[in-house]
Structures are given as C-alpha cells and as structure tokens.
Amino acid sequence: MASTNCWRCLSRPSTTLTHPSLLTLSRPSFSTSAILAAAVKKPTLAARSKGQKTLKIKKKAVVKTGKPPAAGERKAMRKRIVLSNTNALEVEGMQDLDEQMVEKLVRKKEEDLSVSFALEAAGEMEAEVVGKVVGLKGETVDSLRAVEAFKTTQGWGLFRRPGLLLREESRELSRRMVGAARGREELRLVIDGEKGSGKSLMLLHAMATAFVKGWVVLNIPEAQEVTNAMNDYAPIQGTTPTLWSQPTYTANWLGQIGKANNAVLQDLQLSMEHNLPIPIQSNISLARLCELGARDPDVAWPIFLAFWAEITARGRPPVLMCLDSLSHVLQNSLYRAPDYSQIHAHDLAIIRHFVDHLSGKAKLPNGGAVIAATSRSHAPISKSLELVIANAEEKAAHAKYMEQFTARQAQHKANYAAYLERFPAMKAERDAEIARWQQQLAIEEAELAARTAPRQFLDKKALKAMAPKPLLKPAPYAPLQQEELQLTPRDPFEKAYDARADKVLENVDVLSLKGISRAEARALMEYWAQSGVLRQRVDEESVAEKWALAGNGIVGEIQRGALWMRI
Amino acid sequence: MKKVAWLPASLRGGLQCAQYSQTTASSNFPRRTVFTLPKKQFSTSSSLQESIAAAPIRFTNNNAKEGEEEEDPVFNARLVPNSASYFTAQPIFTDDLLSLQNLLQRYANLPVLKPGEAPRVAWLSLADYRNIVGETVKAAKYSKIVEILHRLNHIHPSLMPREVKDVLNEYKRDVNPYQNTAKPGLVNTDGHALGAGRRKSSTARAWVVDGTGEVLVNGKTLIEAFGRIHDRESVIWALKATNRVDKYNVWARVSGGGTTGQAEALTLAVGKALLAHEPALKPALRRAGCMTRDPKRVERKKPGHVKARKMPAWVKR
Numbered sequence: 001m002a003s004t005n006c007w008r009c010l011s012r013p014s015t016t017l018t019h020p021s022l023l024t025l026s027r028p029s030f031s032t033s034a035i036l037a038a039a040v041k042k043p044t045l046a047a048r049s050k051g052q053k054t055l056k057i058k059k060k061a062v063v064k065t066g067k068p069p070a071a072g073e074r075k076a077m078r079k080r081i082v083l084s085n086t087n088a089l090e091v092e093g094m095q096d097l098d099e100q101m102v103e104k105l106v107r108k109k110e111e112d113l114s115v116s117f118a119l120e121a122a123g124e125m126e127a128e129v130v131g132k133v134v135g136l137k138g139e140t141v142d143s144l145r146a147v148e149a150f151k152t153t154q155g156w157g158l159f160r161r162p163g164l165l166l167r168e169e170s171r172e173l174s175r176r177m178v179g180a181a182r183g184r185e186e187l188r189l190v191i192d193g194e195k196g197s198g199k200s201l202m203l204l205h206a207m208a209t210a211f212v213k214g215w216v217v218l219n220i221p222e223a224q225e226v227t228n229a230m231n232d233y234a235p236i237q238g239t240t241p242t243l244w245s246q247p248t249y250t251a252n253w254l255g256q257i258g259k260a261n262n263a264v265l266q267d268l269q270l271s272m273e274h275n276l277p278i279p280i281q282s283n284i285s286l287a288r289l290c291e292l293g294a295r296d297p298d299v300a301w302p303i304f305l306a307f308w309a310e311i312t313a314r315g316r317p318p319v320l321m322c323l324d325s326l327s328h329v330l331q332n333s334l335y336r337a338p339d340y341s342q343i344h345a346h347d348l349a350i351i352r353h354f355v356d357h358l359s360g361k362a363k364l365p366n367g368g369a370v371i372a373a374t375s376r377s378h379a380p381i382s383k384s385l386e387l388v389i390a391n392a393e394e395k396a397a398h399a400k401y402m403e404q405f406t407a408r409q410a411q412h413k414a415n416y417a418a419y420l421e422r423f424p425a426m427k428a429e430r431d432a433e434i435a436r437w438q439q440q441l442a443i444e445e446a447e448l449a450a451r452t453a454p455r456q457f458l459d460k461k462a463l464k465a466m467a468p469k470p471l472l473k474p475a476p477y478a479p480l481q482q483e484e485l486q487l488t489p490r491d492p493f494e495k496a497y498d499a500r501a502d503k504v505l506e507n508v509d510v511l512s513l514k515g516i517s518r519a520e521a522r523a524l525m526e527y528w529a530q531s532g533v534l535r536q537r538v539d540e541e542s543v544a545e546k547w548a549l550a551g552n553g554i555v556g557e558i559q560r561g562a563l564w565m566r567i
Numbered sequence: 568m569k570k571v572a573w574l575p576a577s578l579r580g581g582l583q584c585a586q587y588s589q590t591t592a593s594s595n596f597p598r599r600t601v602f603t604l605p606k607k608q609f610s611t612s613s614s615l616q617e618s619i620a621a622a623p624i625r626f627t628n629n630n631a632k633e634g635e636e637e638e639d640p641v642f643n644a645r646l647v648p649n650s651a652s653y654f655t656a657q658p659i660f661t662d663d664l665l666s667l668q669n670l671l672q673r674y675a676n677l678p679v680l681k682p683g684e685a686p687r688v689a690w691l692s693l694a695d696y697r698n699i700v701g702e703t704v705k706a707a708k709y710s711k712i713v714e715i716l717h718r719l720n721h722i723h724p725s726l727m728p729r730e731v732k733d734v735l736n737e738y739k740r741d742v743n744p745y746q747n748t749a750k751p752g753l754v755n756t757d758g759h760a761l762g763a764g765r766r767k768s769s770t771a772r773a774w775v776v777d778g779t780g781e782v783l784v785n786g787k788t789l790i791e792a793f794g795r796i797h798d799r800e801s802v803i804w805a806l807k808a809t810n811r812v813d814k815y816n817v818w819a820r821v822s823g824g825g826t827t828g829q830a831e832a833l834t835l836a837v838g839k840a841l842l843a844h845e846p847a848l849k850p851a852l853r854r855a856g857c858m859t860r861d862p863k864r865v866e867r868k869k870p871g872h873v874k875a876r877k878m879p880a881w882v883k884r
Contacts, residue, residue, distance in 0.1 A: 195793075388730040518779070518813075544813030548806075549799050551790030565796055 020037045023358020081150045082157035083141060089532040090160050097134045097164060102209055104129050105171050106178045125364050130171050131520045133163045133527040136208055139263065143211045146260035148221035149322075155559060158533050165527075165555070167198075167520050170205045171511055177209060177369050181318040185431035187369040188358055190326060190505070192389050193513030195376035202513065203322050203373050210320040215368060216261050216311050218253075220323040220354065224378075225249075227345045229334035236301065236349060244335065245349045247297035250304055252352070254471040259306075264317055267289065269315055274306040286310055297555025303348060308353070311366075318368035323354055327382040330501035359504040372508075383494055390488045392510035398485040409480050416477050427471045434468050516554025520541060525562060526553070534562055657702040664708075667715045667734070674731060679721040686724075687745035690716055690738050700829025712738070752843025760843035764835025766861055769824030773836035775844065780806075784833065785820060798830035805838035808855035809848050815841065835860060 020123045070258070095101060136144070141162055144150060156162050164170075174190075191199045203219075210217050220226060231249045235242045244396060258265060265287035273282075282291060286307060293303030304319040323329070329351045335343040345351050356362040357370045364370075374385065445458060516524070523541045528534035536542060550557035577620035578635045691699070716738050719731055754760045759774045782803060784792035789799045796822070802819075806812045818836055821829045838857030842849055852858050866875035873879055 194788075196790075540813060541810055544780045545803075545807055548782055548803055548812050549789065549796065551788035551799075552781050554788070554790055557790050561796055 003276040030551035034222045035442050043521065045204050073366070079152060081145065081152060083145065083150065083162055083176075085157055085159055087414070087532075088158060088160040089530065091133075091135075091163070091527060091530045094133065094135045094527075096165060097136050097140065097208055098137060099212055099213060101129065102174060102178070102212055103255060105166060106175050108175075109449045119523070123251065126221075130168055131517070131523045133165050134524060136162045136164060137254075140208050140211045143263075144204065144207060146256050147207065147217055147219035148256065149207050149219060151221075152199055154162055154201070155563060159531050163527060164205060164208065165251075165516070165520060165524050166203070166205075167516050169198075169202065169511065173202060173206055173511065177211070179208060180369055180442060181213070181215070181367040184367040186357070186360070186364040186367060187371070188360055188510055189369065190385075190389070190508050190509045190510045191371060191373040191513065191555075193374075194551075194554055196554050196560070197513040197515065198555045199373040200324055201555075202511070203371060204537070205326060206320060206371055207322060210369075211260075212448060213318075214264055215318045216257075216264055216316075217322050218257055218319065218321045219260075220253075220321075220350070223323055223325040223328040223345075223351075224348055226348060227328050227335070229336075232297075232337065233335055243335070243347055243352060244343055244347045245301040247300050250350060251294050254300055254304055254307070255294030258287050258294060262287050264300045268316065270310060272306075272309060272343040274302075276306060278303050304521075307426045314365070315549070316366050319364050320367050320368055321354055321357060321370045323358075323372045325379050326372040327374060327379045327385055329355065330382040330385055330498055330504070331380060344500060344506070351523035355504050358508060360507055382498065382501060383491075383496040384498050384505060387488065387490060387497070388508070389510055390506040393489050393512055395485065398483075398513065401483065405480070409482075412480050413477075420474055430468060430471045436471060437467055459499070488559070498537070514549075515551065516558075517553065517556050518547055521553055521558055524558070526561065607848075641684050647774075653736060655810055657700075657704055657708070658699040660702055660704045660708065660712075664712055664715075667712060670703070670731060670734060671719060672717050674719070674728060677726050677728075678723045679718075680723055682721070685721045687743075688716075688720055688735070689740045689743050689745060695740070751846060753841060754843050760840040762836040762838065762840030762843065764837075764839060764860070765834045766831040766835065767824045767828035767864065769821060769828035769832040771819060771821040771829065771832035771836040773817055773819040773833060773840050774786070775837060775840035776818070777814065777844075780816065781815040782817045783819070784817075793826060793830055795826065795847045798826055801830035802833045802837065803853060804834050804855065805841050805857040806855065809841070809845075812843070831861070 125544065127455065144162075149164070176187050176189070181394045192204050193199050207217050207219060223565055225231075226246065227251060231246045233246050236245050266285045268286045269283055270280075270286070270289065274280075278292070278296070280289070284292075289303060289307055289310070293300045310316070329345040331345060332342040333345040333348060333351075335348070337343055346355055353362075354370070354372075357364065358372060374389075441458075441463065522538065522540075525534060525538045525543055525546065529536070529538045546558050546561050547553050549561050576691060579783050622858050626688045633742070650658055652658045652665070655661045679729050693704070693706055696709055696712075697704050718737060719735060722731060752760055752762060758776050760776075764771045764773070764777065783791045784802065793799045793802065797813075800807065803812060806815060806817075817840075819833055819836060821833055821836075823829075824832070836856055838855075842852060849858065868875055871878075
C-alpha cells in the first residue's frame with residue numbers, strides 16, 4: 001500500500017489519514033446496504049419468562065487502559081526497518097562496498113596477474129574479496145532505504161550497521177551488470193532459489209552495486225502491492241488495449257526514485273520538450289521532476305513517462321530496474337475493469353513498463369539491468385515461470401555435463417591412441433601365447449596316446465573354446481555416448497500457463513541460487529561473532545554443523561539457526 | 568479308593584528308597600532327580616506311592632479263598648528322610664548348596680582365570696530356581712549358590728572337570744543373552760554403509776559415506792524434509808554428538824509415521840551406519856542415545872474408553 005506517510009519511521013504518525021485520494025476510496029459516499037433500515041427485534045418479555053433455565057455468567061468488562069494505537073500505527077511498527085543496533089560491536093577492519101571494491105569483485109583471474117604485480121610493487125597485497133562481509137556506505141544505505149530494498153525479515157537490526165556477504169553468485173551478478181553497462185546493453189535476469197537462499201539480498205546487492213557505480217535505480221519492492229488491488233487505479237486515455245495507471249502508487253514510487261537517486265539526478269537536467277498536464281520549467285533537474293511527480297498523483301504517470309524518456313536519452317547513466325516476487329505479475333491482477341472482467345497484471349502501466357524491459361521488447365539505450373526475483377513465501381504458483389526455471393536449470397546442468405564430457409572424450413581419445421601404439425606389442429605377445437598353448441596341447445595328446453587303459457579323449461570342443469584367440473587387427477574407435485539435453489516439455493494438459501507470461505519469459509536468463517559454500521558460511525559466522533551477536537566459538541565443526549542443519553548452506557536457515565534460535 | 572496320607576516329596580522319595588531296600592547315603596543321593604519331579608506336589612491321584620502314618624489295618628477276608636489272598640507290600644523299615652537336610656526349611660536348596668560347596672572344595676586347587684576373563688554366563692534367575700525346587704528360597708540364600716557357581720565358572724576351561732561342567736550347565740539359563748552379539752555393519756566397496764532405524768511407525772534407512780556433511784532425505788535437503796530445527800538436529804545427531812558432521816555425507820530414505828518419528832528413526836539409522844565406519848564409537852553413540860530403539864508405540868484404544876485411557880464423562884443417569 002503506497003501512502004505519502006512513512007510506514008517505516010519510528011514515530012507515531014501525527015495525522016491518522018494517509019492521503020485525501022485514499023480517503024475517498026476507503027470511505028464510499030453512498031451505501032447500498034440497508035443496515036440502518038433494519039429494525040432490531042427486542043426479545044419480548046413473554047419469551048424470556050418462560051422458565052427456561054440458562055446458565056448466566058456475567059463477563060467482566062475489559063478495562064481499557066492507555067491510549068489505543070492510532071490508525072496505521074500498528075502497521076508502522078510492523079513495517080519499520082531498523083538498520084542499526086548500538087549494542088552490537090563495531091567490526092574491526094570491515095571494508096565498505098565502494099567503487100574500488102566493486103572493481104576488485106568484478107576483476108577476472110586473467111587480469112588479476114598484472115594488477116596483483118602492480119599491487120605487490122605498491123606494497124599492497126591482493127586479497128580475495130569473495131567470501132567477505134563488506135559494509136554499506138552511509139549514502140548507499142540511505143538510497144537503499146529510500147527504494148525499500150531492506151526488508152523486515154532480514155535481521156538488519158541485530159548489527160551495528162548493514163553489512164553484505166559477497167558470495168560467488170554476487171561476483172557473477174556484478175560481473176554481468178558491469179559488462180552490460182560497458183557494452184550498453186541490458187542484462188535481463190530472473191533470480192530464483194530456495195526459500196531463504198538470499199534472492200532478495202541478491203537484489204539488494206545489485207542495487208547497492210548500482211548506487212555505488214552511479215546508476216539510476218528503480219525498484220518495485222513487492223510486486224504484490226502493485227497487483228493486489230489495494231491502490232487507486234484509472235484507465236489511461238488513448239491506449240488500446242486499455243492500460244491502467246495507479247496514481248498514488250506511481251507518485252510514491254517517483255518520490256522514492258527521486259530520493260534514492262538524488263545524487264545522480266540532481267546533476268541531470270531536462271533535455272527534451274515534454275507534453276505534460278502541468279507547466280514545468282525547462283531547466284529543472286530530474287530530481288526536481290520526480291519531486292513534482294510525487295507531489296501530485298494525478299500527473300504522476302505522465303511525469304514518470306517524461307522522466308523515463310529523460311534517463312534513457314543519450315549520455316545518461318545506466319539504469320537498474322528491480323522487482324521482487326515476480327510470480328505476482330505473471331497472472332491476472334486483482335483489479336477489475338468496469339465490466340468486471342479481470343485486469344491482467346501486464347495491463348497495469350507500471351508492471352507493463354517493467355515487463356517490457358524484462359522481456360527485451362523495450363531496450364535500455366544506455367545499458368543497465370532488469371532483474372526480477374522470485375519469492376517462496378506466500379507467492380502464487382506460476383506454471384510458466386516454473387517451466388522456464390526448470391528448463392534453465394536443465395540447460396545449466398547439461399552445460400556442466402558437457403564440460404566434463406568433453407574432458408572425458410579427450411581422455412578417451414588419448415587412451416585409444418595409446419592402445420593403437422601398444423597394439424603390435426600386444427599382438428606379438430598373444431601370438432607367443434597361442435604357440436605355447438599349442439605346444440602344451442601336443443604334449444598332452446602324445447601322453448594320452450601313450451597311455452593304454454583306461455582310454456581317455458581330449459574334449460576338442462571345450463579345448464577350442466578355451467584356446468586364446470588370435471589378435472588380428474585393432475578394435476575400431478568407439479566414441480563415448482553423449483547424453484542429449486532433455487528439457488522438461490510443456491504439459492499439453494496444463495491450463496495454468498499464462499500466455500503473456502510465457503512471452504515475457506521467453507528470453508530471460510535465470511540465476512539459480514543454491515546454498516553458500518562452507519568458506520562463505522564461515523566468513524558470515526565470523527562476522528556475526530565479531531559483532532557480538534553469535535556468542536559461540538566459530539570453528540570448522542560449528543560451521544559444518546550449522547551448514548548441514550541449514551540444508552547444505554541455505555543462508556537464511558543458517559541465520560535462523562545461529563541467531564534467532566539461540567538457546 | 569484307598570485312604571492315602573500325603574507326605575512331602577523328599578520323604579516320599581525316601582520311602583521309595585526304603586521300599587526298594589536300597590541304602591541311602593546322604594552324601595551321594597541322586598540330586599537332580601529332584602529337579603525332574605513334577606512341580607505340583609500334592610495331587611489326588613491314587614497311583615502315587617501310598618504312604619502311611621501307621622501300618623494299615625489288614626482285615627482278614629474270611630469269605631475269600633486261601634489262594635486268592637493278595638500280597639500287600641510290607642513296610643518293615645522305619646521312615647528315613649531322603650536327605651539329612653530334611654528338617655531344614657528348604658531341604659532341596661540346602662542339598663544344592665551343600666553339594667556345590669562340596670564340589671568347590673574338591674576342585675578348589677585347580678588353576679583359575681583372572682577375574683572377569685571367564686565366559687559370561689547368565690545363571691538361573693531366582694524366580695526360575697524357586698519354580699524348579701518349589702521352595703521359598705530367599706534371594707540372599709540363592710546368591711550364595713550363584714557365588715559358588717561364579718567361582719566354579721572361573722576354573723580354567725582346559726582343566727575344568729566334566730562333573731563341574733555338568734553341574735554348571737544345570738544352573739545355566741536356557742538362552743544365554745551374552746552370546747547374542749550384534750552383527751557388525753558392513754562398508755561396501757564404494758564406501759557406503761547402510762544403517763536402519765525405527766521409531767513409532769517410521770522406518771528409515773541411511774547410507775553414510777565419507778564426505779563433507781551433505782544430507783539428503785528422500786532426495787530433499789534437510790530443510791525441505793524437516794521444517795523444525797529440532798527434527799533436523801535429530802537427523803544428524805549421531806554425527807553431531809561424535810563431532811563428525813563434516814566428515815560424512817548422508818543419503819537416506821524414510822517412510823511412515825510423522826515428522827518426529829521419521830527424524831528419530833533417522834537418528835538410529837545414521838548412528839548404525841556410522842558404527843559400521845567406526846565401531847569404536849559405540850559407547851559414545853550409546854551415550855548420545857543413537858543405539859537404542861525407543862519401543863514406545865501408540866497405545867491402543869480400549870472398549871469403553873474414549874481413547875486409550877480416557878473415560879467418558881460421568882453423567883447422572
């Protein structure tokens with residue numbers, strides 16, 4: 001639910017109402033029910049005094065003490081994000097995620113050599129960054145908070161300041177993002193993984209990297225909030241089929257975008273003429289444009305379009321768009337059209353905007369990334385998404401298999417060559433053996449013939465079967481059988497596939513998150529121990545135990561086992 | 568029916584002896600015959616040797632012919648008790664004890680094994696012994712017998728006389744529980760060891776291999792298979808209790824029952840498979856509770872009860 005009030009601040013809200021537009025929505029001015037018209041029947045005295053025996057226990061009236069929570073206060077408590085804990089210890093020597101760190105993370109092994117030589121010359125040692133916990137800079141934290149990248153379930157409130165584990169997949173993601181920006185193309189990615197495997201944290205890592213690199217970041221923190229019909233919506237004039245805008249949500253979103261990317265946007269000025277419903281100056285910064293859009297929900301959508309046109313113009317920074325809980329946007333939304341037909345999520349303007357970029361239908365001319373993460377908690381099942389993910393995993397597994405297979409095939413070939421080389425020697429040896437065999441046979445036959453009684457015969461047939469076979473020519477080369485890639489086929493009887501979702505997911509990459517490695521788990525647990533949150537020795541044994549209990553390193557479960565379930 | 572007076576077994580035996588005019592020596596009376604006597608000492612059957620307090624009155628049958636006069640057994644001997652311990656309260660027990668003491672005295676000089684090195688033997692329990700002799704033997708008294716048996720059992724096996732062996736065999740239980748040794752688990756050529764475990768109505772099989780601590784239960788990871796952290800800990804408890812979580816991989820199949828049952832069946836299965844790899848861990852695993860099958864099952868519902876124990880509420884009429 002989008003509102004101009006901050007859900008996540010600690011203070012009690014001063015105003016109980018969120019927004020006038022919401023007020024009109026939540027309180028309709030008319031009523032069709034006849035509640036007031038219906039007179040309540042009082043039980044007649046005769047009915048009561050019939051002598052019916054009933055047990056009458058008077059309930060104690062609940063004594064109300066204190067001020068009841070104001071409207072929205074509980075939700076604010078529920079949704080608040082605490083990013084700091086003054087009781088936690090400061091971790092010594094924790095590096096920040098800055099541009100240098102991102103460069104280090106992205107750098108390839110080949111490049112490593114020259115750079116490490118240079119560093120060695122400068123007296124610095126090159127250290128591995130993967131498997132380390134890095135802190136987030138203050139500005140990055142502010143920006144991430146503004147785009148709602150932090151979630152209530154992630155346990156940020158335990159630590160002195162937010163820190164992020166750099167895992168192997170983060171390196172992979174960073175590399176692809178930086179590569180995409182360099183090549184002015186877009187990375188289109190779906191992040192999937194088990195519950196608690198760090199999908200949202202991977203999104204957060206992508207956003208943090210983008211902020212550090214000076215990208216413009218647009219984040220839809222929870223797709224459910226866009227599609228579950230909790231916001232006001234209106235058809236956009238002149239679109240066929242009709243698109244639906246969500247004015248309040250868009251205004252709020254624009255505000256978030258402006259606030260989060262302020263550092264970048266305040267230096268960028270309008271460069272085009274826009275046909276907007278409100279007059280604006282031609283030389284304002286993009287940050288100011290976002291502010292204008294956030295102020296008035298009615299013009300939020302046109303201003304967003306203008307903003308988008310501006311940041312995708314020539315010479316602007318790369319853009320990162322993120323969305324969490326992808327499966328909510330791969331089905332009908334809960335909104336209804338005036339004829340009560342369901343509105344598909346892709347007909348909501350914001351979602352359409354995201355999905356067009358995810359599918360590659362719309363391009364990011366300055367490069368960038370469009371990343372969506374799936375969710376495993378309370379998310380609807382999307383058969384289309386499941387199929388795409390299954391196929392992607394099969395392809396990845398097959399690629400891995402092929403890598404091994406090529407190595408095995410090469411080994412096999414080499415073995416055959418060695419066999420060919422050895423063959424003449426083997427043949428000579430076998431011939432000698434046959435000769436020996438025949439000699440022995442002759443001796444035995446002679447012995448039998450010399451014996452008189454009882455007469456015995458050699459079983460010629462059995463002997464022939466037992467005789468060594470001559471080697472004539474080398475066996476022909478038989479290559480190893482290769483397993484074909486077998487993709488899970490589309491179920492022809494399944495009705496739950498969504499045709500529009502299928503189209504969107506046609507060409508996206510999938511990043512499957514698995515459990516973290518033992519070394520990464522150890523780094524994480526050491527960080528917890530240094531923060532004073534985990535009061536337990538961190539050694540191979542304890543790490544192995546937590547790692548195994550967490551289903552082979554599912555990071556959320558490690559945290560649950562080590563931090564939440566302390567005894 | 569003739570009138571019969573009843574005597575205790577040993578006295579009856581004595582009478583028998585007297586009748587057959589055999590000499591009764593208290594030192595070497597047939598001991599074990601006592602054991603083979605029927606447990607029921609008093610019966611109404613008239614086929615038993617009839618015994619008497621006084622000599623039966625013999626009425627002369629005047630009507631009968633002289634040739635038909637029946638030959639009645641003549642009791643000339645005075646009643647002699649079978650054993651010298653007839654007048655102790657537990658004569659058979661006393662005889663047993665005396666004979667064992669005799670035996671020990673005779674073979675006291677034979678070389679013995681070091682304490683604890685003799686083969687473990689389960690002697691007859693007190694209840695069994697009481698049943699056999701039919702006397703009320705006190706536990707403390709029976710322990711004297713057991714003490715002697717224990718000492719006799721320590722005679723070096725190569726020099727143990729036949730007589731002692733026979734006596735010991737008579738006091739041994741039919742089934743020696745100490746001979747029942749568990750079959751050691753096997754590690755196959757691929758390094759897999761299979762263990763099986765049960766709990767409630769769950770059955771589990773676990774294959775344990777050298778590895779890095781990966782666990783798959785029915786093809787699922789631990790968190791997919793078990794939602795509760797407690798259950799997950801149960802599964803790898805055998806490894807955790809012996810500090811071997813990162814040394815082995817587990818691949819398990821489990822079926823039947825609920826989550827707790829499955830998890831704890833896996834505890835046993837993993838423990839037993841681990842034992843095949845490292846038999847020396849048995850005491851540690853036993854202390855950790857990974858060796859003993861919990862025999863508790865759901866108690867059956869009874870007629871007249873609402874559940875196993877619950878009774879319907881009392882209602883006035």
